[in-house]
Amino acid sequence: xxxxxxxxxxxxxxxxxxxxxxxxxxxxxxxxxxxxxxxxxxxxxxxxxxxxxxxxxxxxxxxxxxxxxxxxxxxxxxxxxxxxxxxxxxxxxxxxxxxxxxxxxxxxxxxxxxxxxxxxxxxxxxxxxxxxxxxxxxxxxxxxxxxxxxxxxxxxxxxxxxxxxxxxxxxxxxxxxxxxxxxxxxxxxxxxxxxxxxxxxxxxxxxxxxxxxxxxxxxxxxxxxxxxxxxxxxxxxxxxxxxxxxxxxxxxxxxxxxxxxxxxxxxxxxxxxxxxxxxxxxxxxxxxxxxxxxxxxxxxxxxxxxxxxxxxxxxxxxxxxxxxxxxxxxxxxxxxxxxxxxxxxxxxxxxxxxxxxxxxxxxxxxxxxxxxxxxxxxxxxxxxxxxxxxxxxxxxxxxxxxxxxxxxxxxxxxxxxxxxxxxxxxxxxxxxxxxxxxxxxxxxxxxxxxxxxxxxxxxxxxxxxxxxxxxxxxxxxxxxxxxxxxxxxxxxxxxxxxxxxxxxxxxxxxxxxxxxxx
Amino acid sequence: xxxxxxxxxxxxxxxxxxxxxxxxxxxxxxxxxxxxxxxxxxxxxxxxxxxxxxxxxxxxxxxxxxxxxxxxxxxxxxxxxxxxxxxxxxxxxxxxxxxxxxxxxxxxxxxxxxxxxxxxxxxxxxxxxxxxxxxxxxxxxxxxxxxxxxxxxxxxxxxxxxxxxxxxxxxxxxxxxxxxxxxxxxxxxxxxxxxxxxxxxxxxxxxxxxxxxxxxxxxxxxxxxxxxxxxxxxxxxxxxxxxxxxxxxxxxxxxxxxxxxxxxxxxxxxxxxxxxxxxxxxxxxxxxxxxxxxxxxxxxxxxxxxxxxxxxxxxxxxxxxxxxxx
Numbered sequence: 042x043x044x045x046x047x048x049x050x051x052x053x054x055x056x057x058x059x060x061x062x063x064x065x066x067x068x069x070x071x072x073x074x075x076x077x078x079x080x081x082x083x084x085x086x087x088x089x090x091x092x093x094x095x096x097x098x099x100x101x102x103x104x105x106x107x108x109x110x111x112x113x114x115x116x117x118x119x120x121x122x123x124x125x126x127x128x129x130x131x132x133x134x135x136x137x138x139x140x141x142x143x144x145x146x147x148x149x150x151x152x153x154x155x156x157x158x159x160x161x162x163x164x165x166x167x168x169x170x171x172x173x174x175x176x177x178x179x180x181x182x183x184x185x186x187x188x189x190x191x192x193x194x195x196x197x198x199x200x201x202x203x204x205x206x207x208x209x210x211x212x213x214x215x216x217x218x219x220x221x222x223x224x225x226x227x228x229x230x231x232x233x234x235x236x237x238x239x240x241x242x243x244x245x246x247x248x249x250x251x252x253x254x255x256x257x258x259x260x261x262x263x264x265x266x267x268x269x270x271x272x273x274x275x276x277x278x279x280x281x282x283x284x285x286x287x288x289x290x291x292x293x294x295x296x297x298x299x300x301x302x303x304x305x306x307x308x309x310x311x312x313x314x315x316x317x318x319x320x321x322x323x324x325x326x327x328x329x330x331x332x333x334x335x336x337x338x339x340x341x342x343x344x345x346x347x348x349x350x351x352x353x354x355x356x357x358x359x360x361x362x363x364x365x366x367x368x369x370x371x372x373x374x375x376x377x378x379x380x381x382x383x384x385x386x387x388x389x390x391x392x393x394x395x396x397x398x399x400x401x402x403x404x405x406x407x408x409x410x411x412x413x414x415x416x417x418x419x420x421x422x423x424x425x426x427x428x429x430x431x432x433x434x435x436x437x438x439x440x441x442x443x444x445x446x447x448x449x450x451x452x453x454x455x456x457x458x459x460x461x462x463x464x465x466x467x468x469x470x471x472x473x474x475x476x477x478x479x480x481x482x483x484x485x486x487x488x489x490x491x492x493x494x495x496x497x498x499x500x501x502x503x504x505x506x507x508x509x510x511x512x513x514x515x516x517x518x519x520x521x522x523x524x525x526x527x528x529x530x531x532x533x534x535x536x537x538x539x540x541x542x543x544x545x546x547x548x549x550x551x552x553x554x555x556x557x558x559x
Numbered sequence: 560x561x562x563x564x565x566x567x568x569x570x571x572x573x574x575x576x577x578x579x580x581x582x583x584x585x586x587x588x589x590x591x592x593x594x595x596x597x598x599x600x601x602x603x604x605x606x607x608x609x610x611x612x613x614x615x616x617x618x619x620x621x622x623x624x625x626x627x628x629x630x631x632x633x634x635x636x637x638x639x640x641x642x643x644x645x646x647x648x649x650x651x652x653x654x655x656x657x658x659x660x661x662x663x664x665x666x667x668x669x670x671x672x673x674x675x676x677x678x679x680x681x682x683x684x685x686x687x688x689x690x691x692x693x694x695x696x697x698x699x700x701x702x703x704x705x706x707x708x709x710x711x712x713x714x715x716x717x718x719x720x721x722x723x724x725x726x727x728x729x730x731x732x733x734x735x736x737x738x739x740x741x742x743x744x745x746x747x748x749x750x751x752x753x754x755x756x757x758x759x760x761x762x763x764x765x766x767x768x769x770x771x772x773x774x775x776x777x778x779x780x781x782x783x784x785x786x787x788x789x790x791x792x793x794x795x796x797x798x799x800x801x802x803x804x805x806x807x808x809x810x811x812x813x814x815x816x817x818x819x820x821x822x823x824x825x826x827x828x829x830x831x832x833x834x835x836x837x838x839x840x841x842x843x844x845x846x847x848x849x850x851x852x853x854x855x856x857x858x859x860x861x862x863x864x865x866x867x868x869x870x871x872x873x874x875x876x877x878x879x880x881x882x883x884x885x
Contacts, residue, residue: 075625085880139755143762150764151708151747170748245751248713253749254880261751265715271624271645357593415625423631425615521592523754526777526836528761 054386057379058398061438065401068413072277075416082278089257090282096172096247096256097240100179101233107180108187108232109225111332114325115188116195126329127192128547130185130336135495135542137516138245139523140343140535145169145178145250147342154338170252178250179243183236185336190235190446193485194228195221197451213321231396231446234294238287238404238442259283263406273412280406287404291397291442340539347536350529358534360511361518362541364429365498368514369545371433372497373490376440380489383441384448385478388456399445402438407500410435428512436500440493447489448482455481487553491546498542515541581611582814585623585630587637587801588616596834603830604821610814620646627651633809634818636676638802639718641872643673644865646804653807656816661823661841665860666798673802675840676822677831679771680796680857681722682789683709690766697730697794701741708747710756711769714876717752719799723769724875725868726797729861735875739882746883772796776854777836788855795859800840 115127133141148154149169156166169177198220206216244260259279266276380399387395402410414431418424424431459477463469468477479486499516513521515538522531582604591597591614601612615632620642623630630651638646646652655674662668664678683700685693690707694700712720724735731738747765750756760768767790778784803822805815821827828842832851844852863871 085877088884139758142755143758146759146764147762150759150762152763245755249748249750249755251748253743253746253883254713254715255884257880261713261716264751268618268621269715269721271621355593412621412625419626419629517588518592520754521589521595523758524589524752525592525594526757526774526781527594528758531758 054382054384057382058386058395061379061383061398061402061441064434064438065405065410067417068405068410069277069281071413071416072273072409075273082275085257086259086262086275086279089259089262090286092256093241093247093258093260093283094286096175096179096251096258097237097243099172100176100183100240101235101237103176104180104183104236105187105191105229105233107332108184108191109229110328111184112188112191112195113221114328114332115192118322118325118329126333127189128543128550129340130333131189131492131495131546132185132340132539132543133181133336134183134185134492135499135546136182136343136539137499137519137535139520140539141182141339142178142246142249143346144339144343145181147346148338149174149177154342169250172251172256174250174252175243175247175256178246179236179240181336181339182246183239184332186239186443187232187236188332189488190232191225191228193447193488194224194450197454198224227450230294230297231450234290235400235442235446237290238400241283241287241290241404242406260406263409267408267412276409280409283406284401284404287400288397291400292394295394295396343532343539344536346529346532347539348533350531350533351536352533353527353530354533354537355522355530358515358518358522358530358537361513361515362537364512365515365538366541366545368429368433368436369494369497371430372436372440373494373549375434375437376444376493377486377490379437380441380444380448381474381486384445384452385456385474387445387449388452396442396445396449399442402435403442407435407439410438425512429514432514433497436497437493439500440489440496443492443496444489447485447492451482451485452478484553487549487551490553491549494545494549495542498545499538579609579611580811580814581613582608582811582818583613583615583631583633584818585619585632585635585637586614586616587619590614590637591616594834596830599830599834600821600827603826604818607821608814608817610811612818623649623651628808630806630808632806633811633815634803634805636801636803636822638673638804640800640802640862640865641718641721641868643670643802643804644869647672647865651806651808652804653809655803655805655819657819657823663839663841663843664798664800666862670802670865673804674819674822675800675802676827677835677837677840678798678800679773679837680798680860681719681726682770682772682774682791682796682857683767684760684770684774684787684789685767686760686786687788688786689763693767693788693790695790695792697792700790700792701738703745705744707745707767708765709742709745709767709769710747710759710765711749712753712756713749713751714879717750719753719769719771720749721872721876722797722799724879725863725871726861727879728871728875729797729863730794736878736882739879740885743883743885749883771799771837772856773832773837773854776832776851779854780833780848780850791855791857793859795861796857798860798862801835801837 115123136144146153146169150156151166151168159166202220206220242260244258244264247256247258248261259282263276263279263283266272266279383399411431415424418427455478463473463477515534519531519534519538522534586597589595597614601614604612619635619637623632623635623646627649652672654671657674659668659671662675664675668675687693694703711723714720714724727735727738750759753770756768757770759765772789775787775789778787803819805819809815823841825842825846828839829846829848831837831839832848839847
């Protein structure tokens with residue numbers, strides 16, 4: 042193991058980390074300026090906290106558990122359309138919640154396809170509403186993320202390892218134990234923590250699929266305190282609780298992630314001699330088919346509804362689509378400026394706990410951050426023209442934890458593997474980024490950028506608080522259409538949004554892995 | 560070329576801005592979309608005021624509360640009756656200065672700060688092709704088979720959801736808790752806002768949706784679909800109103816007054832039904848757009864005054880929450 046005298050890169054990352062902390066803390070200062078002592082937390086809020094933690098934990102564990110066989114199957118199989126399938130599987134993650142809920146209900150709802158089929162067969166129907174519905178929806182959203190993170194891990198195993206395993210004629214069980222288990226141990230805890238945090242901030246999905254107020258989450262209580270009672274103190278208190286829960290989950294996960302590098306390979310194409318045929322191929326195909334059906338059927342329902350609505354879409358939708366694209370591109374730039382140095386800094390530390398900083402933007406509730414900044418900006422400048430840049434910045438903060446989870450593990454590998462070589466060449470600072478890190482992480486950077494752009498396109502964000510008529514984004518416009526009975530046109534806008542988010546994701550992701558297959 | 564055009568437009572706009580006074584109207588988010596009432600109101604008012612009406616949209620009350628005295632609004636349009644108490648408490652609003660006797664609301668309106676510009680009532684909407692025997696009363700709704708499924712909105716996050724718990728409170732009072740226990744098995748789920756509920760209804764996921772008495776009008780007049788109906792209950796329906804208020808510190812008091820007067824004009828009132836899919840606040844029924852007078856509306860209208868609603872709200876929501884959390 043290399044000595045850690047002076048990291049070859051990493052110092053600018055501290056500044057990026059500080060920026061994130063300050064950005065979020067400042068918003069709480071803003072809130073503090075206007076908060077008056079409210080009524081504090083009652084039993085309803087405590088019930089909400091309990092429910093939030095339970096559903097988030099279940100959703101995270103189940104998402105990652107199912108993602109393991111799916112990622113493994115996708116890593117081992119090559120088939121026509123695999124690249125497109127992997128891109129499409131990412132779609133649920135970036136859908137606006139209301140679209141995703143209606144898509145899920147079209148498949149799993151009371152009058153959805155599955156219940157129709159069951160009825161036709163004379164079988165009793167299934168109800169989606171309840172804790173299981175909440176978990177199902179969250180798995181739908183997050184299984185793709187977990188799968189991609191794991192898949193990325195699988196692809197980081199050098200091809201030479203599998204070649205060696207094949208030469209030694211190791212049975213699949215041994216391959217699993219020596220190559221795949223250590224990898225899962227390294228990727229899974231981080232993925233669980235990340236999904237736990239995402240589900241922690243869930244609100245409309247949990248309420249609707251949970252079947253009512255039993256499924257009240259902290260985020261709903263924050264929204265209620267802010268929007269209905271205008272009790273900023275209670276809203277801030279709740280978001281701090283949310284922040285602490287998220288932070289603890291992240292620290293535990295990052296602390297237990299074993300830190301060992303997979304030494305570099307020669308970037309040869311991966312061949313999986315260990316799983317060439319027989320029941321393994323059959324099993325993989327089943328897993329891929331089931332996973333795809335689960336993730337793609339609701340998307341298919343959304344597309345069907347959207348195609349009908351496309352001609353109904355008013356022209357204004359295209360202008361808002363332009364705004365959304367602009368916000369997304371800005372978010373990507375901001376994100377890369379923060380995430381790359383931060384990932385560099387975190388990767389040079391022995392333990393990854395600093396990565397928890399990346400989570401505070403996601404877990405502090407965008408509504409609260411946006412409001413805090415509104416309070417701070419308002420006395421100095423008109424916040425309205427800043428609505429889009431602020432939205433872009435907040436979107437970048439939301440995407441930061443995903444980007445870090447994507448970037449840190451491979452960056453750690455690169456830095457450890459090439460540490461001695463770089464030192465002997467005196468490669469450090471910008472040249473180290475330019476010649477060593479960026480080229481080797483191109484796939485991950487593309488993935489992170491694509492994810493950020495897509496998330497940003499799909500996110501309603503803080504813009505709803507103070508958007509003026511010309512600065513609406515596509516999701517906002519879609520909500521407006523829905524609010525004005527124009528459900529069909531809204532479905533059209535949702536399809537446009539889905540297409541935009543996916544294209545953005547595909548372009549970045551593809552750009553990142555031009556040289557190698559994902 | 561395009562850049563020159565843009566520069567010229569900006570230049571012209573800024574010159575126009577220098578000459579004509581600007582009236583800034585804060586409006587609800589839906590207001591200024593191309594299908595909403597905003598563009599028509601802007602056109603209509605600018606034709607008479609020799610001014611530039613500019614809408615700013617967003618979450619009205621939070622924004623006003625955050626901005627406080629620094630607000631740029633001259634007039635605020637779209638405040639619902641559940642937020643007027645908080646809006647009034649800011650002290651930002653001046654008397655509306657209009658004659659309340661011009662109003663044609665089904666209730667007596669005495670507020671001299673917030674002036675109603677449209678109204679509706681809560682109602683459960685059903686599709687008559689899917690439901691043979693819709694409930695004829697609230698009591699009948701409670702006695703329906705549990706297989707009939709409703710979707711409602713959360714009173715903690717949605718104004719229509721709040722109106723529903725106040726509706727139950729107004730009809731059943733002390734017995735509200737039993738009412739919710741009876742309704743619970745029929746309530747398929749609760750959504751954050753009206754849009755998600757209504758989407759579930761139009762997708763056929765539920766039999767009935769909590770919405771407004773005016774909802775069928777959209778389907779009738781915009782889609783020529785006559786199958787969506789509001790179930791009208793003799794126990795009465797809860798009244799929902801949207802108001803407009805004038806900011807006391809406005810730098811354009813005359814324009815603001817002129818706008819308040821415009822709100823009550825026949826021109827404005829006649830736009831409201833089809834632009835906002837609700838009933839005009841100051842227009843006799845015989846002047847409503849064609850077909851609107853035939854819309855089934857309740858005989859009895861229930862409404863809590865601002866103070867009374869404020870006093871009952873927390874308990875009513877808690878009753879709802881605990882009954883539905885069983």
